[in-house]
Amino acid sequence: xxxxxxxxxxxxxxxxxxxxxxxxxxxxxxxxxxxxxxxxxxxxxxxxxxxxxxxxxxxxxxxxxxxxxxxxxxxxxxxxxxxxxxxxxxxxxxxxxxxxxxxxxxxxxxxxxxxxxxxxxxxxxxxxxxxxxxxxxxxxxxxxxxxxxxxxxxxxxxxxxxxxxxxxxxxxxxxxxxxxxxxxxxxxxxxxxxxxxxxxxxxxxxxxxxxxxxxxxxxxxx
Amino acid sequence: xxxxxxxxxxxxxxxxxxxxxxxxxxxxxxxxxxxxxxxxxxxxxxxxxxxxxxxxxxxxxxxxxxxxxxxxxxxxxxxxxxxxxxxxxxxxxxxxxxxxxxxxxxxxxxxxxxxxxxxxxxxxxxxxxxxxxxxxxxxxxxxxxxxxxxxxxxxxxxxxxxxxxxxxxxxxxxxxxxxxxxxxxxxxxxxxxxxxxxxxxxxxxxxxxxxxxxxxxxxxxxxxxxxxxxxxxxxxxxxxxxxxxxxxxxxxxxxxxxxxxxxxxxxxxxxxxxxxxxxxxxxxxxxxxxxxxxxxxxxxxxxxxxxxxx
Ligand code: SF4
Numbered sequence: 001x002x003x004x005x006x007x008x009x010x011x012x013x014x015x016x017x018x019x020x021x022x023x024x025x026x027x028x029x030x031x032x033x034x035x036x037x038x039x040x041x042x043x044x045x046x047x048x049x050x051x052x053x054x055x056x057x058x059x060x061x062x063x064x065x066x067x068x069x070x071x072x073x074x075x076x077x078x079x080x081x082x083x084x085x086x087x088x089x090x091x092x093x094x095x096x097x098x099x100x101x102x103x104x105x106x107x108x109x110x111x112x113x114x115x116x117x118x119x120x121x122x123x124x125x126x127x128x129x130x131x132x133x134x135x136x137x138x139x140x141x142x143x144x145x146x147x148x149x150x151x152x153x154x155x156x157x158x159x160x161x162x163x164x165x166x167x168x169x170x171x172x173x174x175x176x177x178x179x180x181x182x183x184x185x186x187x188x189x190x191x192x193x194x195x196x197x198x199x200x201x202x203x204x205x206x207x208x209x210x211x212x213x214x215x216x217x218x219x220x221x222x
Numbered sequence: 223x224x225x226x227x228x229x230x231x232x233x234x235x236x237x238x239x240x241x242x243x244x245x246x247x248x249x250x251x252x253x254x255x256x257x258x259x260x261x262x263x264x265x266x267x268x269x270x271x272x273x274x275x276x277x278x279x280x281x282x283x284x285x286x287x288x289x290x291x292x293x294x295x296x297x298x299x300x301x302x303x304x305x306x307x308x309x310x311x312x313x314x315x316x317x318x319x320x321x322x323x324x325x326x327x328x329x330x331x332x333x334x335x336x337x338x339x340x341x342x343x344x345x346x347x348x349x350x351x352x353x354x355x356x357x358x359x360x361x362x363x364x365x366x367x368x369x370x371x372x373x374x375x376x377x378x379x380x381x382x383x384x385x386x387x388x389x390x391x392x393x394x395x396x397x398x399x400x401x402x403x404x405x406x407x408x409x410x411x412x413x414x415x416x417x418x419x420x421x422x423x424x425x426x427x428x429x430x431x432x433x434x435x436x437x438x439x440x441x442x443x444x445x446x447x448x449x450x451x452x453x454x455x456x457x458x459x460x461x462x463x464x465x466x467x468x469x470x471x472x473x474x475x476x477x478x479x480x481x482x483x484x485x486x487x488x489x490x491x492x493x494x495x496x497x498x499x500x501x502x503x504x505x506x507x508x509x510x511x512x513x514x515x516x517x518x519x520x521x522x523x524x525x526x527x528x529x530x531x532x
Contacts, residue, residue, distance in 0.1 A: 154306070
């Protein structure tokens with residue numbers, strides 16, 4: 001899923017303060033799963049904002065709405081009416097959702113309520129970890145399904161750096177050394193020898209380094 | 223290793239000399255004298271001088287410029303190059319520039335992560351890793367082509383080296399990684415500072431077993447400890463450093479004013495062991511801002527005078 005984290009309330013207050021009527025718009029998919037922007041978070045944030053503005057003696061109308069996905073037109077249309085009644089939208093979706101809403105509604109400012117952090121998983125209760133950089137050229141098969149590009153702090157393709165110690169990364173002792181994970185897994189799979197192979201430099205064109213990416217599926221164009 | 227040596231350092235190694243290299247960190251400033259002063263301390267006592275590349279991710283005079291200052295003094299530099307700060311385009315360009323200025327030894331590294339430095343807010347590059355950098359240097363040397371396959375007017379014949387840390391984990395992979403570095407083009411290897419001799423010797427044994435010492439020259443890393451505090455700090459805080467408790471105890475066991483001597487003693491014992499370890503071709507002394515210690519170590523270790531450079 002796409003993992004996001006709600007912005008600090010002070011930053012949100014500052015962003016929305018120029019507007020009298022604000023719609024807090026939730027997204028019911030990834031950000032709901034990571035507790036950043038689903039219906040529940042929308043309700044809590046909206047109440048907090050109402051309280052904060054009331055305290056300031058600032059009369060504002062804060063309304064709430066959540067759609068299934070802010071990155072899909074079909075669902076976005078469901079929010080049209082609510083958006084039309086407001087001066088600004090505070091979107092709790094990931095960066096893609098924020099932009100997709102803005103693309104559909106030209107005359108309403110759309111503000112980000114969360115920081116989109118990474119593509120990851122919930123590894124443990126309340127613990128989310130980054131797993132994928134969306135490089136566009138997946139090599140997980142070579143590395144025992146551990147992404148060294150994402151999870152090694154130095155993006156090393158050919159083995160661990162000299163700082164790997166007791167399974168932890170030199171950059172952050174709280175983080176597993178990705179290469180230790182690769183090696184452990186390859187040993188278990190009986191494929192440790194394949195790590196002797198030299199991996200040549202990447203072609204970064206498939207990544208964001210080649211500019212914003214597009215995917216055109218001719219077969220989908222009916 | 224059979225063809226004509228690229229550098230004096232390579233020539234000495236080919237001739238079977240037990241070589242001595244030392245490290246020199248460029249200044250956090252632009253004074254040439256800061257480099258030449260270190261060069262003066264090392265002149266005559268070492269065969270080549272490694273010049274670090276923004277080590278610990280702290281901005282310093284560029285390795286390339288500091289190497290040129292040493293060259294002008296008649297010293298032979300080993301330019302260190304990290305992949306943290308430059309992409310492949312800049313790395314190839316700097317390699318060509320370095321060669322044009324007379325630099326003939328290159329140590330290929332990934333580099334310390336920027337979060338350890340003074341500008342942790344910087345973006346890193348890591349377009350390629352140290353092994354891919356070695357391969358790039360080898361390809362340019364052996365085929366005269368850059369990474370795009372473009373044929374250069376001349377092949378920059380650099381003696382390429384790599385670092386190795388026998389003390390990092392996972393141990394079983396350390397020799398595989400060494401083998402990969404050598405296969406990618408490393409003609410010499412400089413190791414992390416050695417305090418844990420049994421582990422180093424085990425690593426060397428495995429390297430010999432795989433025939434790696436026939437394919438590259440291994441120089442053992444030496445860093446003189448100056449105090450018990452330094453030993454404790456390095457053990458706990460420096461990434462990839464392995465200082466066994468006995469060494470820390472030895473440093474703590476002597477009065478403060480004798481700690482330097484004890485550190486020196488440990489160095490000399492280590493060098494003696496290295497001389498007698500099959501497959502070790504020399505030592506690499508990293509005195510970290512105490513370059514004045516290098517000459518006394520080299521002398522006391524019986525490694526002075528150095529063979530004449532050509
Ligand atoms: S310790 Fe492991 S994860 Fe961290 S930078 Fe080194 S190889 Fe990568």
